[in-house]
Amino acid sequence: MARRKAVLGLVGVAAVTAIGLTACSGGSSATSADNTIDGTPSGDIKVVTWRTDLVQDGTYDKWIAEFNKKYPDVMVKVEGITDYANEMLTRMSTKNFGDVIGIPTIQPSQFSQFLEPLGKTSDFESKYRFLSGASYDGTQYGIAWGGNANGIVYNKKVWQEAGITTLPTSEDEWLADLKKIKDNTDATPLYTNYKDGWPLSQSFGNLGAITHNPDAQTDMAHDKAPWTEGTDVYAIDSLLYDSVAGGFTEKDPLTTNWEQSKVDLGTGKIAAMTLGSWAISQMQSAAADNGASADDIGYMAFPANVDGKQYAVIGGDYNLAVSKYSKSKAAAWAFIQFLVDESGYTDDQGMISTLKDADLPKNLQDFETAGVELMELTPAPEGQESLLSDIANDSKVDINGQIYRQKLVDIARGAADGDKASYFAELNKAWGASVEKLVK
Amino acid sequence: MQTSRTDHPTATAALTASDRTRRFRGRGRGTGRPGGHSGSLLRRLTPWFFLATGVGLLLLFTYWPALNLGYYSFTDWDGIDQTKNLVGLQNYIDVFTDPSIFRVFFVSLYYFAASFLQMAIALYFATILSFRTRFSNLFRGILFFPYLINGVAIGFVFLYLFQPGGTLDTVLSWFGVGDPPQWLGDPSLVNWSLAGTSVWRYTGMNFVLFLGAIQSLPHELYEAADLDGASRWQQFWAIIFPGIRRVVGLSFILAISGSLSVFEIPFIMTGGANGSSTFVIETIQTAFTFRQVGLASAMAVVLLLIVLIVTWIQRKVFPDEKVDLT
Numbered sequence: 001m002a003r004r005k006a007v008l009g010l011v012g013v014a015a016v017t018a019i020g021l022t023a024c025s026g027g028s029s030a031t032s033a034d035n036t037i038d039g040t041p042s043g044d045i046k047v048v049t050w051r052t053d054l055v056q057d058g059t060y061d062k063w064i065a066e067f068n069k070k071y072p073d074v075m076v077k078v079e080g081i082t083d084y085a086n087e088m089l090t091r092m093s094t095k096n097f098g099d100v101i102g103i104p105t106i107q108p109s110q111f112s113q114f115l116e117p118l119g120k121t122s123d124f125e126s127k128y129r130f131l132s133g134a135s136y137d138g139t140q141y142g143i144a145w146g147g148n149a150n151g152i153v154y155n156k157k158v159w160q161e162a163g164i165t166t167l168p169t170s171e172d173e174w175l176a177d178l179k180k181i182k183d184n185t186d187a188t189p190l191y192t193n194y195k196d197g198w199p200l201s202q203s204f205g206n207l208g209a210i211t212h213n214p215d216a217q218t219d220m221a222h223d224k225a226p227w228t229e230g231t232d233v234y235a236i237d238s239l240l241y242d243s244v245a246g247g248f249t250e251k252d253p254l255t256t257n258w259e260q261s262k263v264d265l266g267t268g269k270i271a272a273m274t275l276g277s278w279a280i281s282q283m284q285s286a287a288a289d290n291g292a293s294a295d296d297i298g299y300m301a302f303p304a305n306v307d308g309k310q311y312a313v314i315g316g317d318y319n320l321a322v323s324k325y326s327k328s329k330a331a332a333w334a335f336i337q338f339l340v341d342e343s344g345y346t347d348d349q350g351m352i353s354t355l356k357d358a359d360l361p362k363n364l365q366d367f368e369t370a371g372v373e374l375m376e377l378t379p380a381p382e383g384q385e386s387l388l389s390d391i392a393n394d395s396k397v398d399i400n401g402q403i404y405r406q407k408l409v410d411i412a413r414g415a416a417d418g419d420k421a422s423y424f425a426e427l428n429k430a431w432g433a434s435v436e437k438l439v440k
Numbered sequence: 441m442q443t444s445r446t447d448h449p450t451a452t453a454a455l456t457a458s459d460r461t462r463r464f465r466g467r468g469r470g471t472g473r474p475g476g477h478s479g480s481l482l483r484r485l486t487p488w489f490f491l492a493t494g495v496g497l498l499l500l501f502t503y504w505p506a507l508n509l510g511y512y513s514f515t516d517w518d519g520i521d522q523t524k525n526l527v528g529l530q531n532y533i534d535v536f537t538d539p540s541i542f543r544v545f546f547v548s549l550y551y552f553a554a555s556f557l558q559m560a561i562a563l564y565f566a567t568i569l570s571f572r573t574r575f576s577n578l579f580r581g582i583l584f585f586p587y588l589i590n591g592v593a594i595g596f597v598f599l600y601l602f603q604p605g606g607t608l609d610t611v612l613s614w615f616g617v618g619d620p621p622q623w624l625g626d627p628s629l630v631n632w633s634l635a636g637t638s639v640w641r642y643t644g645m646n647f648v649l650f651l652g653a654i655q656s657l658p659h660e661l662y663e664a665a666d667l668d669g670a671s672r673w674q675q676f677w678a679i680i681f682p683g684i685r686r687v688v689g690l691s692f693i694l695a696i697s698g699s700l701s702v703f704e705i706p707f708i709m710t711g712g713a714n715g716s717s718t719f720v721i722e723t724i725q726t727a728f729t730f731r732q733v734g735l736a737s738a739m740a741v742v743l744l745l746i747v748l749i750v751t752w753i754q755r756k757v758f759p760d761e762k763v764d765l766t
Contacts (some may be wrong), residue, residue, distance in 0.1 A: 107521075110522075251625075255599060393730045393731055396730055398729055403725060406711075
């Protein structure tokens with residue numbers, strides 16, 4: 001008798017496992033007629049966010065309480081993920097990845113597989129900035145939650161100490177200034193953050209600002225030799241190469257440390273880093289926490305000019321989107337609108353508001369005094385939204401990553417064979433082959 | 441019947457393997473048991489039920505993902521798209537025709553070379569500590585300890601050790617080395633530094649394998665050798681080394697497959713930069729940076745095949761001969 005029970009138990013376990021597995025893979029999506037983003041916001045939604053700090057310090061709770069004043073029928077749950085960019089991609093292989101998410105790095109052509117369309121892009125143009133990041137085929141799939149400018153964050157005190165009075169507006173001036181810093185101060189003129197890697201990719205955000213070309217990305221996707229003098233990407237990578245080759249960067253790039261670099265920039269051990277404007281507030285708090293002043297942190301445009309005028313590219317941060325499989329799409333969409341329009345997030349973070357009629361944040365006022373003009377890149381033409389990243393993936397030249405720039409730094413510091421010309425030729429060859437293959 | 445079943449494992453536990461088979465065979469042929477026809481079917485199935493959980497988990501979490509990996513390697517999947525297009529052998533052709541993919545195997549040679557040093561150190565200490573040595577348990581603990589530390593933690597510890605002006609440079613400066621090299625920044629040194637870290641980490645495991653094998657050798661042999669006036673050195677070559685040859689062979693296979701699939705230490709310490717990228721790091725970058733999961737799966741399958749082939753060659757060249765010390 002006892003044995004039969006055990007057997008039954010085993011069969012039971014097997015059956016439950018089987019049911020569990022099928023439930024995981026075959027959850028049917030409940031697409032009832034009234035579950036659209038235009039419906040009445042009600043039901044439970046789960047918000048998945050990369051800002052774990054805002055979950056922990058209660059900012060989200062405050063927002064949810066405020067949101068519930070307007071929509072009392074919506075129950076909002078928040079989950080923060082530390083390694084958001086990677087983990088979200090894994091979660092999206094299921095259907096249960098939250099109702100409100102930030103779009104990770106998926107191809108624009110894949111938006112419709114995961115995300116609920118929010119409407120025509122043209123309908124949002126009068127109200128919001130940064131629409132190009134989440135637009136495909138004229139349809140908008142997400143709204144940027146704030147945006148950033150691109151340029152260089154620097155320590156004003158160190159630059160003054162080195163005897164520099166005007167900010168550099170060309171590569172030659174930049175290199176001369178770095179030399180002054182190296183000769184006159186103890187600071188590392190430029191810190192690459194080579195080991196952590198991702199900060200190296202930040203300079204790519206300046207694409208377009210150097211030649212004041214809003215179509216720079218589309219042009220690069222059609223250029224068989226973009227690393228040729230006169231292009232934006234040439235200027236960006238050349239600046240890095242020459243700064244490293246001139247000995248203006250950290251001594252051993254293999255042992256850099258991102259958290260420490262914030263403190264070092266704040267306290268004047270580092271003079272400059274190429275980072276988006278999102279970094280300003282972090283540098284300021286690192287400075288204030290370590291006995292220096294937040295006012296020491298400044299922000300300048302990429303050292304380049306078109307007829308004496310400097311430009312800075314602004315672009316959206318993560319795009320907030322509604323999951324295609326959400327059971328309360330209207331509530332999810334209402335929460336996104338609340339976050340973007342009313343939460344005050346961009347003000348708190350020193351980011352550029354997505355709303356077109358909002359003012360520039362305080363920390364970008366350096367730009368205004370320096371006469372830097374802000375510009376937005378135009379979206380890629382229809383059908384070519386993913387072309388640039390397709391070419392990058394196919395040619396393995398990770399323009400948005402660090403692998404090829406680490407090699408560039410290695411060559412510049414004499415740790416790998418070649419020179420600037422030979423490596424740029426190598427990049428052109430790989431890129432050109434993929435352009436030929438993918439551009440029809 | 442219930443009692444005979446429950447006391448069965450305890451009874452056999454004390455028996456040797458050959459006894460056990462004899463006894464099982466005896467039972468199979470044995471005289472009829474009460475229970476009838478339907479009961480015997482259930483009884484014959486019972487062992488399978490015991491196996492089911494383990495085998496089920498193995499199939500579900502090892503073989504099924506491995507089969508999936510094989511399937512992905514024939515597609516152009518990017519890791520997220522809901523459709524996977526079959527591309528035939530294209531990914532495998534890419535793996536074998538793209539020189540940048542295979543170049544990284546040269547990095548494995550550093551780790552392979554270092555693994556000999558690792559086995560030599562482990563064998564040396566295992567031999568010494570198998571004889572009567574003062575504080576031998578303490579030393580065993582110290583030698584094995586690094587293997588117990590999490591690989592990520594080791595990566596960070598050594599990152600601080602190798603920093604310019606870090607621990608290693610400070611210690612060297614006590615001995616008058618004023619201008620130490622950049623241990624990770626210098627491309628001709630970086631792989632040796634990383635391989636050295638790997639030696640530090642895995643010597644403990646080799647040591648324990650060797651020590652266990654040495655201690656299983658019959659003690660009378662040493663006594664006999666002592667009586668014959670053999671020195672420790674002679675004892676090592678005549679008794680210990682032949683006695684543990686199989687374990688040395690096993691360590692050798694582990695060293696090859698280990699150096700082909702080095703991952704944690706270079707990934708944590710350099711992220712594969714500065715010419716320290718290994719095949720596994722390259723695979724990860726292909727899958728998650730360049731979103732070519734299909735190609736990366738093919739690379740993973742190729743690595744598996746290479747390890748299998750190397751193991752097979754090793755078994756052919758050094759057959760698993762019986763060790764006979766008498």
